[in-house]
Amino acid sequence: xxxxxxxxxxxxxxxxxxxxxxxxxxxxxxxxxxxxxxxxxxxxxxxxxxxxxxxxxxxxxxxxxxxxxxxxxxxxxxxxxxxxxxxxxxxxxxxxxxxxxxxxxxxxxxxxxxxxxxxxxxxxxxxxxxxxxxxxxxxxxxxxxxxxxxxxxxxxxxxxxxxxxxxxxxxxxxxxxxxxxxxxxxxxxxxxxxxxxxxxxxxxxxxxxxxxxxxxxxxxxxxxxxxx
Numbered sequence: 001x002x003x004x005x006x007x008x009x010x011x012x013x014x015x016x017x018x019x020x021x022x023x024x025x026x027x028x029x030x031x032x033x034x035x036x037x038x039x040x041x042x043x044x045x046x047x048x049x050x051x052x053x054x055x056x057x058x059x060x061x062x063x064x065x066x067x068x069x070x071x072x073x074x075x076x077x078x079x080x081x082x083x084x085x086x087x088x089x090x091x092x093x094x095x096x097x098x099x100x101x102x103x104x105x106x107x108x109x110x111x112x113x114x115x116x117x118x119x120x121x122x123x124x125x126x127x128x129x130x131x132x133x134x135x136x137x138x139x140x141x142x143x144x145x146x147x148x149x150x151x152x153x154x155x156x157x158x159x160x161x162x163x164x165x166x167x168x169x170x171x172x173x174x175x176x177x178x179x180x181x182x183x184x185x186x187x188x189x190x191x192x193x194x195x196x197x198x199x200x201x202x203x204x205x206x207x208x209x210x211x212x213x214x215x216x217x218x219x220x221x222x223x224x225x226x227x228x
Contacts, residue, residue, distance in 0.1 A: 143180075157180050163190055
């Protein structure tokens with residue numbers, strides 16, 4: 001579990017000044033350099049929301065301006081902060097997504113994607129390495145979670161779940177847990193004390209590459225885990 005951060009006024013000031021100028025990744029680096037604190041990107045995003053810095057992207061979507069990864073998708077605003085997407089979608093590396101997502105298809109995210117809200121996927125989901133998901137992740141199909149990904153709340157999948165090393169489910173007081181209506185396959189040294197329920201059992205493996213179904217064997221995602 002990720003511990004809470006003491007948000008110093010000087011850090012808040014930096015976030016206010018730089019949030020719309022820098023990527024979340026670069027903002028994290030600047031906080032580390034100037035304050036000596038390595039704060040996970042997901043927590044920086046939560047703080048930016050508390051400071052009232054998120055909202056312009058939703059307003060742009062309301063005006064019909066889509067980010068590039070949604071250009072070819074049919075998208076509906078569903079509530080104040082949720083978008084519903086028809087069909088399969090791939091979110092490119094280092095993208096910041098300021099919405100809750102409902103995906104009526106399969107979801108793939110590349111490395112270092114940060115998603116502000118929760119996700120509900122009607123199909124399969126392949127979450128890339130070092131992603132940050134602000135709230136819960138619900139998947140009606142099978143799910144792969146790439147290495148060092150942080151999920152703010154819980155994970156619930158109807159299918160099998162494959163979890164790489166370094167994954168964290170539940171931050172600060174929000175807690176978290178993992179539920180699968182099938183089996184959970186996890187690499188050694190992941191999830192720590194996370195509560196796990198799997199209807200068909202939990203299996204610890206040396207490497208997910210050995211047991212991933214063919215549909216999930218996407219080389220660039222797994223190679224990206226070794227880069228920083």
